[in-house]
Amino acid sequence: MTTSLLMFLAFVAVTLGITYWAARRSTGTSAYFAAGRSIKGWQNGVAVAGDYMSAASFLGIAGIIAFQGYDGFMYSVGFLVAYLTVLLVVAEPLRNAGKYTMADVLAYRLKPRPVRAMASLSTLTVSTFYMIAQMVGAGALVSLLLKDSGVTYQSAVIGVGILMIVYVVFGGMLATTWVQIVKAILLMAGTILLSVLVMAHFGFSFAAFFDAVAHVTYTGADGRPVTQDFLQPGLRYRPPYGALDLLSLGMALVFGTAGLPHILVRFYTVPDAKTARASVVWAMAIIGVFYILTTFLGFGAATIVGRDAIARNGGTNMSAPLLAQALGGDVFFGFVAAIAFATILAVVAGLTISASTSFAHDFWTNVIHRGVERAPGEEVRVARVTAFVVGGVSIVIAIVLGPAANVAFLVALAFAVAASANLPVIVLSLFWRRFNTRGAVAGLGTGLLASIVLILLSPSIMSVDPPAVTGAARHLIQADPVFPLENPGILSIPLGFLGAFLGALTGREPSAEAKYTELTVRANTGLGAEKATPH
Amino acid sequence: MPPKIQTEPEPGDQTPEAGSATDVAPLGRAGGKPGHELTADEDADVADWDRVAAEPEFKGLLASKRRFIVPATVFFVVYYFALPLLVGYAPGLMSRRVFGPLNLAYLFALSQFFMAWGVAALYVRAAGGWDETARRVIEKLVERRGEE
Structure with a gap:
């Protein structure tokens, strides 16, 4: 327990050092929001990986695999394949045609005020969903880690929240990037070590390992032991709607990543499109290895720790830390818990900076003040204030929610919102000459509305609980779900596209069509794109 | 204005x-x-955007990108969605064991990682050529501006 606390404090000390260093180096808006566009390809790749491998990946996926076997691995696959959408479709045009936020590309040839207002709203929504998941993970971790030291869930969430505000307010993008890099390296080291220990447990025999995975015993719903082949699909996604839900999840993951604001802003921190491409490739290499290793984390937890023991000691999200405890004792448990903390801290910092950048740059400067910065440095100041507010709000929401649902599942909802609202509009504004402001506003609006309403009508919010279920575990609306799927992607993504398409057809916007040529030339050649600045 | x-x-x-x-x-x-x-x-x-856009070299760049990106995207989308479709609608087939306890479902899922890396590698190779073309388009523009 004390070991893990010491390791966690060591990480905090290192990252605060980075923040101090970054705060002294960054001067000016480009430096604050985009790290002076001077991050190298591999560095940004590691940082993208760090931004992406959140609590959902490390704690959540390991948990779903440990409890529902193969079906959890579907998350791992979707999370990686999603980067092909980023690499092939959005990364390079975005870097060439934008400045700080996703909305820059949308506002490029459309009317900036309505488009930026909507894009800012959707950025804040996606970031909040994502943040809830991270905070729930942090809370669950703390209640397990420090259960007999008097540190409560509430105080831990407040602590994480304050740290993240410090990184973002003082360090800006440069500090956030380096925090991501340190964390990604630690997370990979921990995951590889954990996987090796799992294999050592099985005498480095893959046959023995997978044989154990094929015969996992746990206590079934009726109280009797059940033995199940965990490589068999269908433990989570069951008929009648399981197959559709699986498809829906796949769509949300593969099309959502390319609409995640905190991932997209990372491509503005590099000098040019070529470096943006290199960073996606670096990220894919790291992320791919990590997600393949979730096989060992998840199935390892299922076979070595067991479902019953995990359920008694903190629930699905604690599978990876409990596996570490079973294999390497308390010191290794402390190390892995510290990594999980670091992961959450870093992702939350990344989310906060993208949300506050979007609010300051898109909403404050461009929507309210029509693109004019009234006083020097105002935009950065507004972003800092926003980081404070976003941090405070997410602390409150996380405390109200308490540690309940699986965090990978919560994050999948953020992906669904991003895929439904952001991706259609990004793709159409890059590739469809006829696209216009109405289309963008309609697309962002329908995508956002459809995904959120469908989540509210889904079994995760609406369900009839037996009277024995009490407290936070009870569903918010006690009625039969109107929408049968957990993930809304399969319906809300087409609706987002349809909204954008039909909206665009309701009118013509000659100025938007005229600027399409310019956008195409810029996106494909990098002509006129902002270069790196020394800092 | x-x-x-x-x-x-x-x-x-x-x-x-x-x-x-x-x-x-x-x-x-x-x-x-x-x-x-x-x-x-x-x-x-x-720059005179329309003039750049009308350059044969620039048109060639767009066509060459389209020739790679469209089929590559269709391929990875089809390959990826085959997994949830097969797992969801043909669970019997996918649970068939191929290699010890390893079934078709797990092996197909694992193959997705290598598919993604493979497509990314091909993309990077193709993109190297596009960088070259884009650089030439910009160079030409700068030269012409010097003459005018």
């Missing part, structure tokens, strides 16, 4: 010039922006 970019401070503007020369918003309120910090509107005359 793009706003005129001022290079001299407005009369009476007492704000001191400070900060780095490359800041987006110059810290003096009315100072000019460095070229790479201009927004799209202010930077509208950086």
Whole structure:
């Protein structure tokens, strides 16, 4: 327990050092929001990986695999394949045609005020969903880690929240990037070590390992032991709607990543499109290895720790830390818990900076003040204030929610919102000459509305609980779900596209069509794109 | 009309010039922006976009990108969605064991990782050529500007 606390404090000390260093180096808006566009390809790749491998990946996926076997691995696959959408479709045009936020590309040839207002709203929504998941993970971790030291869930969430505000307010993008890099390296080291220990447990025999995975015993719903082949699909996604839900999840993951604001802003921190491409490739290499290793984390937890023991000691999200405890004792448990903390801290910092950048740059400067910065440095100041507010709000929401649902599942909802609202509009504004402001506003609006309403009508919010279920575990609306799927992607993504398409057809916007040529030339050649600045 | 970019401070503007020369918003309120910090509107005359777009070389670049990106995207989308479709609708087939306890479902899922890396590698190779073309298009533009 004390070991893990010491390791966690060591990480905090290192990252605060980075923040101090970054705060002294960054001067000016480009430096604050985009790290002076001077991050190298591999560095940004590691940082993208760090931004992406959140609590959902490390704690959540390991948990779903440990409890529902193969079906959890579907998350791992979707999370990686999603980067092909980023690499092939959005990364390079975005870097060439934008400045700080996703909305820059949308506002490029459309009317900036309505488009930026909507894009800012959707950025804040996606970031909040994502943040809830991270905070729930942090809370669950703390209640397990420090259960007999008097540190409560509430105080831990407040602590994480304050740290993240410090990184973002003082360090800006440069500090956030380096925090991501340190964390990604630690997370990979921990995951590889954990996987090796799992294999050592099985005498480095893959046959023995997978044989154990094929015969996992746990206590079934009726109280009797059940033995199940965990490589068999269908433990989570069951008929009648399981197959559709699986498809829906796949769509949300593969099309959502390319609409995640905190991932997209990372491509503005590099000098040019070529470096943006290199960073996606670096990220894919790291992320791919990590997600393949979730096989060992998840199935390892299922076979070595067991479902019953995990359920008694903190629930699905604690599978990876409990596996570490079973294999390497308390010191290794402390190390892995510290990594999980670091992961959450870093992702939350990344989310906060993208949300506050979007609010300051898109909403404050461009929507309210029509693109004019009234006083020097105002935009950065507004972003800092926003980081404070976003941090405070997410602390409150996380405390109200308490540690309940699986965090990978919560994050999948953020992906669904991003895929439904952001991706259609990004793709159409890059590739469809006829696209216009109405289309963008309609697309962002329908995508956002459809995904959120469908989540509210889904079994995760609406369900009839037996009277024995009490407290936070009870569903918010006690009625039969109107929408049968957990993930809304399969319906809300087409609706987002349809909204954008039909909206665009309701009118013509000659100025938007005229600027399409310019956008195409810029996106494909990098002509006129902002270069790196020394800092 | 793009706003005129001022290079001299407005009369009476007492704000001191400070900060780095490359800041987006110059810290003096009315100072000019460095070229790479201009927004799209202010930077509208950086090139004759229509003329660049009409260049055969640029058209070739777009066509060559389309020739790679469209089939590659269709391929990875089909390959990826085959997994949830098969797992969801043909669980019997996918649970068939192929290699010890390893079934088709797990092996197909694992193959997705290598598929993704493979497509990414092919993309990077193709993109190397596009960088070359894009550089030539820009060079030509700069040359022509020198002549005019």
